[in-house]
Amino acid sequence: MAKNIAKNDSKLNDSKLNGSEQNANTQISNSVEDYLKAIWLTAQDGAASTNALAEQLNIAAPSVSAMLSKLQALEFVVYERYKGVSLTAIGKARALELLRRHRLIETFLFEHFEYSWDEVHEDAERLEHAVSPRFIERLAVFLDHPSHDPHGDPIPCPDGTLPDTPNMALAELKAGEHFVVARLLSQASDVLAYLEKLKIQPGTQLKVIDIEPLGGLVHVLIDELPQALSKELAMIVRGSIVLSA
Amino acid sequence: MAKNIAKNDSKLNDSKLNGSEQNANTQISNSVEDYLKAIWLTAQDGAASTNALAEQLNIAAPSVSAMLSKLQALEFVVYERYKGVSLTAIGKARALELLRRHRLIETFLFEHFEYSWDEVHEDAERLEHAVSPRFIERLAVFLDHPSHDPHGDPIPCPDGTLPDTPNMALAELKAGEHFVVARLLSQASDVLAYLEKLKIQPGTQLKVIDIEPLGGLVHVLIDELPQALSKELAMIVRGSIVLSA
DNA sequence: TAAGGGCATTAGATATTTCTAAAATTCAAC
């Protein structure tokens, strides 16, 4: 079926797409959902490359190619061979809806089922495809409509907007500044576990003692204790400057 | 692949099954899980017919035939062409594990997410395939290890045993006897809604006023109010006799 | 501007689960 689509594709092809109108509310497969989410996570509002998606999804690049043609036919993406792919309004809405499910589920597992920070992701990854709109609505009420998940990532609202999220990197601060951590830009469990050991989590307050000039090593004070973070690690710690100590 | 299996099958075929030992803990598909559960629900410890399974699963009979051959090869069932199918010990364990997931999830949705009695089933049907062992373990703790779900159905224990469940049919009582409802043997939402309207639910106490001799109509007293149930309906209301009023 | 490397796509195949239509089997009734 990917072949047929690809053949129609060969010259110019915005004409006569088959599944035209009904895709705003159509039931879509887990795979399609995953691709849409991956495109959003990879490119936000820009264009994602096939290889980047293949890596994000852990799927071989040719499989991604075939699926992109299918998503194009479904009008979830705009895709030009060899040029990358980006989400249409409908595709983006679907991606954000899935992201909302994912992050609400993570929040629930973390707050009520005593999951550790790095355990939530893989379970949420499967549950997000299985929950109904009713479940998500009730879950949001149960959690009292949180705006951010345990990693500090914003939870998309039902209307498709994203809550504001402090996004300054710890690595960009200057000596003497005070900082409150809002978000950790990583899903890697070893990274999260390391940061947890340093007591760096959403809500943590810290002070920058000094920044090493060459490698960008960041010296901070957390709970009166001095700690050091590499520039790379300090780049994924996001938050905002605070004025008073 | 079903064809290959079927061909090997033709004469006698308990020899050289391929996936022999590892199926006790192997990851199995949603479909396979559903079939195992359906076999258990249809036949408990006996043998289920192809058509009965097809109806239970809402799948065409030939599809069921093919799948049964596959389940046989996986050693989850004992299956003889034209003779019906029954679960092996491994298959039964898998079925009960899924049933445990299903009923714990139903209990959760009912007790904490304000699902109505008849809403829980369809959501549980999808979630049961998506939850991890960790999730179920935490859920059981969260719910304080319930023995029965909102319908009064027993929740299998992790070791594969089933809690005792009062199982006398309301239709089998005699005039003057007192009864406490434990279980409603139906998943049909119209049936459940009707019984809810009559205030007949697990825990309800009632008294039998009279039983109509020909059609078996049952007259009962619930909360001082007289009600009448058909024999058919009174057959799915299960529970136990109580001595004191 | 020609070559080469890297990225992306086509080609061809496999696994899984399902369907409808047609053939086979079973079993009960005559």
Added chain:
DNA sequence: GTTGAATTTTAGAAATATCTAATGCCCTTA
């Protein structure tokens, strides 16, 4: 026992999503 209806299975096909191997495209570098 034979027949006929009901049940069950085989045959053949389709949809979905994935893979590896081979080819095609693009763009930088010389």
